[in-house]
Amino acid sequence: MTMTNTKTTTKKTNTRKAIPLPKLDRNCFQYEILELVSKQRSKAKKVEVLKEYRNDAMISIVMWNFDDSIVSLLPEGEVPFADIREMTSTGGTLSANVNSKLTGDRSISYNGAEEDMRTGKTSLRAECNKLYNFIRKGNRYGNPSLSSIRRETMFINILQGLHPKEAEILILTKDKALTDVYNITFENVKEAYPDIKWGV
Numbered sequence: 527m528t529m530t531n532t533k534t535t536t537k538k539t540n541t542r543k544a545i546p547l548p549k550l551d552r553n554c555f556q557y558e559i560l561e562l563v564s565k566q567r568s569k570a571k572k573v574e575v576l577k578e579y580r581n582d583a584m585i586s587i588v589m590w591n592f593d594d595s596i597v598s599l600l601p602e603g604e605v606p607f608a609d610i611r612e613m614t615s616t617g618g619t620l621s622a623n624v625n626s627k628l629t630g631d632r633s634i635s636y637n638g639a640e641e642d643m644r645t646g647k648t649s650l651r652a653e654c655n656k657l658y659n660f661i662r663k664g665n666r667y668g669n670p671s672l673s674s675i676r677r678e679t680m681f682i683n684i685l686q687g688l689h690p691k692e693a694e695i696l697i698l699t700k701d702k703a704l705t706d707v708y709n710i711t712f713e714n715v716k717e718a719y720p721d722i723k724w725g726v
Contacts, residue, residue: 557691564709576718583654591704595725647689
């Protein structure tokens, strides 16, 4: 009697565990959301972050930035004026002062010693209901009664009250340059927010 030794081989499947997204505070800043989006390697993860932290300010920002039918009524480029108390010998523009307050490493969230930068500052979440004043969509002006001077003054006042990274987002958005700093695409936004009607 001959015995045959049959070996059963089990194939190991290499399954990767999905890494959960880091949790942000429900009332987090828009820059924190955009930084988290930027860190994601896959399109699916970027879309997931955008969906998870959807809010009115983010919708306003991405629409202003990516919708070609929305035209900024503000001058392009640096924001020229700064609060007289914030002017320095090296730079008196508001853009320069915002840039000087930003840290070099965008991957670091504010904590500890940087917490003072949060204190007393407002956010785009709180100010987003004013953004219509600075745009034209097609032939419709957000606020046609505003003069250019009044509009620009209002924009500067908002920037001065914002957290520096929030102010930077607003400056980038007015020039449709959000992608210069953040790794986010129009495709990511369209997939995350399919209900937005673009170019209408």
